[in-house]
Amino acid sequence: MSNNNRLKGKTALITGAGSGLGYETSKLFLSEGSFVFMCDINPIDTSELVENGFADKFITVELDVSDSLGWEKTLSIINSSNKNINVLVNNAALSNPETRWDLINTSEEIWELAMKVNSTGVFLGMKKIIPEMIKNKIGSVINVSSIFGKVGSEMGAVYHAAKGSITTLTKAAAIQYASNNVRVNSVHPGFLETNMTKKLHNKPGVRDKRNASTPLGRIGEPIDVAYGILYLASDESSWVTGSELVIDGGYLAQ
């Protein structure tokens, strides 16, 4: 694990922190000196973090990002621990076989549900946390979109719509709060190997196809993207706002 104190003095809130990219980012942030509120709708296994000596450097919070009241409860947990959030990573998202149906076959129920988690969840995260950042005149928000928030594909309608909404909502927020020294950027991962994609990648031919369509020749690991999020969270990116950081093994360059 790296330890260059790139996030010394920072307090981060990461959603979807229990798995995949959110967990890897939490681990990296901890190793770089940040305190982390690890939020997830599901219980988080923190045994590895405790074994690595981070027991007093994080707090886990049960949070459904699409639930406004849940965000309020999270805020009171943060306040009662006397912490100020200066980094917000809106990472949680829902993706399953039903969100991957084409437009005509996407049910209205799945549309509503996935928009609520994947788009409204990001809106609520910023709506609740940015006022705290404004008070302290410092903040970095990183919204996890996708390559599928920039281009279409044969898979999914609602996932594209939600991820696309993050891309421009990020820019609006970046402009609206730049004068408060709150930066807002989006990250656009390509195909990653996580719990979200495990079943899909294990279907005959899918992993091979994704490896082949990625110019660097492989599906990414969460750490490949976590390093980009680390840069945007740190003061190294203090002149970066409203940008789209694509980390995709070259997929979108084609």
Ligand SMILES: NC(=O)c1ccc[n+]([C@@H]2O[C@H](COP(=O)([O-])OP(=O)(O)OC[C@H]3O[C@@H](n4cnc5c(N)ncnc54)[C@H](O)[C@@H]3O)[C@@H](O)[C@H]2O)c1
């Ligand atoms: N895996 C990929 O190929 C890929 C590609 C591009 C972008 N992404 C994006 O990266 C982010 C992380 O995905 P991942 O691949 O690590 O997935 P993952 O399934 O491994 O982790 C997602 C986490 O979010 C949590 N979560 C789901 N719904 C939630 C809710 N309503 N409230 C709070 N937490 C919730 C889950 O419990 C899980 O811990 C997502 O935004 C995803 O869309 C993933």
